[in-house]
Amino acid sequence: MKHHPNLSFHPSGLWSALRALAARFTADRSGATAVQALLLTPIIIVAFWGGFSVWKVIKIRDSLHHGTYQAARFLSFYGPEDPNEDLWTDIAEKIVIQELLNNPFTPKEGGNISVVDLTVTVDLLKDTRECKDPLTVTSKYTVRMLPVGSPQEGGYLANFDAITLEDVRNGEVLCQ
Secondary structure (H helix, E strand, O other), X not given: OOOOOOOOOOHHHHHHHHHHXXXXXXXXXXXXXXXXXXXXXXXXXXXXXXXXXXXXXXXXXXXXXXXXXXXXXXHHHHOOOOOOHHHHHHHHHHHHHHHHHOOOOOOOHHHOOOOOOEEEEEEEOOOOOOOOOEEEEEEEEEEEOOOOOOOOOOOOOHHXXXXXXXXXXXXXXXXX
């Protein structure tokens, strides 16, 4: 086996050759800005998208919280005389939907919220509707992070395609 005459296999010679190569590589700065831009642009885009998505979820969560609170408050003051939970749920659902539609980050597909994405329930904890009877309003809303039907089954983002938000408010039937 022949050795190149300029390369020495002595450890100090190898280290000095590597240092010289590293010095020459780091001294050449042509195109460094372009490489930095190519490396940082995707990171900045992903960070911006992630920050916007978090802000969107926070604002929708605030709307869900406010809508559930308003529904519990309305039902406490103006609940129907009939203790039918379906009637109470319909009223609460309309209030929560209106609050979610007021949010600019909630999808407005045809002006209504999909019943798949929103569930509102009212639980009258007693079978009667009398003064001081407790009630609970529960709202669950699924925020879709990726478009519906996107091919993410088993993909990298399979666990981040939707986030389910839940808010529970307790109240009591108030008498005049």
